[in-house]
Amino acid sequence: MKFIEISQPGGSEVLKVSHQDIPSIGNDEVLIGVKAAGVNRPDILQRQGKYPMPAGVTNVPGLEVAGIIESIGKDVVGFSVGDQVCALTNGGGYAEYCAVPFTQVLPMPKNLSFMEAAAIPETFFTVWANLFDLGRASKDDVVLIHGGASGIGSTALILCKALGIKAISTVGQDDKVNVLSHYGKIINYKKADFEKEVLSLTKGKGVDVILDIVGAPYFNKNMTLLKKDGRLVIIGYMGGQVVERFDLQQLMLKRATITGSTMRGRSAEEKHIIAKELVAKVWPLIESGECKPMIYQVFDFNDVKKAHEALDKGDHIGKVVLTLET
């Protein structure tokens, strides 16, 4: 089968279309004939050699796919050969075939294409697990989402809108402000200080939950913006990994909670719990049309370099997807 190889750490030029055997599946796995694969920030970090890879997973990048089940292991429950599905993989999505534990496989929402369905798992699992589970965002909360145009950010905005939660978001370009204003109050952080803007939008009250992918440079502004009992959920550190000033008195006086997670560090069991919550609570919103993944650009599988360059460039609003359909 064809797959994408990271020949060495580096820029998009290190991505090569190569060939290797179709993966064998374990008893609890399905083999998916991949029709489309999502491109995500961790893939970029993996390409650059900067992603802390969990033990025992394939080196082939790709954390989400949509396609058709080609074969199933003997312990698989709830899926059959021929089913149209999407899945959060443990890696290996950039390939014609991908083996995935059945507990991370979801039925494809009825009204979506393979390309749309491939754009869902990674960001929907991530946002659900972090903003809603860890961050406990709920109906009366005001939520601040940094990087609103990213895959994660756009998914968070879409889900908040569908669930009736007020969202504020930061982006770095005016066209992103325009596209995303449907989903919440959008701030161009290059034109205005987001701390002041958020305080102004909330009449000085701040926010209940912050979902952050920027990390160290935003940390103290985030802490200032949290209300009492506020939750700061950190799922990336694109701006810096190490905070150089963290005031413990502020943490205590606000009774704030700081937490974060990675998706790849979760066990199959944990991912299964999230998958079931998504099917129960989010799939109905997708199938009723209240919520739809935001796709920025679709590239042919062989043009994977261009797909990575699109993310590297940072102009995207929503998801970048690879298609294997011809």
Next chain:
Amino acid sequence: MKFIEISQPGGSEVLKVSHQDIPSIGNDEVLIGVKAAGVNRPDILQRQGKYPMPAGVTNVPGLEVAGIIESIGKDVVGFSVGDQVCALTNGGGYAEYCAVPFTQVLPMPKNLSFMEAAAIPETFFTVWANLFDLGRASKDDVVLIHGGASGIGSTALILCKALGIKAISTVGQDDKVNVLSHYGKIINYKKADFEKEVLSLTKGKGVDVILDIVGAPYFNKNMTLLKKDGRLVIIGYMGGQVVERFDLQQLMLKRATITGSTMRGRSAEEKHIIAKELVAKVWPLIESGECKPMIYQVFDFNDVKKAHEALDKGDHIGKVVLTLET
């Protein structure tokens, strides 16, 4: 009535026995004739001018008392004049009479003296709210308690023992190791690196919850010692308020939670919830003798300077209490 005045910020010499009117009570308050008052770390900080005082509270120090109800406001439920009680105050405990919202008043455990009962509220409320509510410590957890000889630390050790939770604790003197070893594994941090010792005691696994009063200097060791999904609960920063290196990747990979709180920042409603939990879950353990406050020294009310000096010195193991009984 007699009360203790902080004449100006400073050492124990600024504490003066003075006189002022007995406080009037609100509709939801009781007036307690104080028989004993606990001495706590925040009182020391208040004396030094370092405690961030909440708005609208008395300047008279003293966060916990035991005594007899002298009068009650018209909205008070569940208490009568003459009841023996202990209470978490909003300040004003260093006095012959103290007005307290009835929601922060608890019946005095049957088998305790006033001096013992006055040693309970502040640390039991604090440990319950932080180690058990915020930190979610439960039966299968291993808990690390810094400053095990402090009022908070000894209370945490006592409660873990009574609830069947494994505890490890740090102290700075060998006599503290000896006294506290009944309650858990005690490390003299001056003789051994606590990080190495905790890893050795846990076979490299680390701990589920850390209750910390030291703050910045322990922060990174604490983060290293947390297991996956571990909780670091910060309720003091005796060693330093500002952390100068906080690694967000480590937070994410461990899916750790960092939180903390102050007791005085809690609303009457929140304190009432804790009070009810204590009466339901901890009072039976006290009345059955499975759990008892650890009292280090009792001073006469007029010797308040000596009581503060005992805390300033730091040799105490457990609580320091003022008595007004003659």
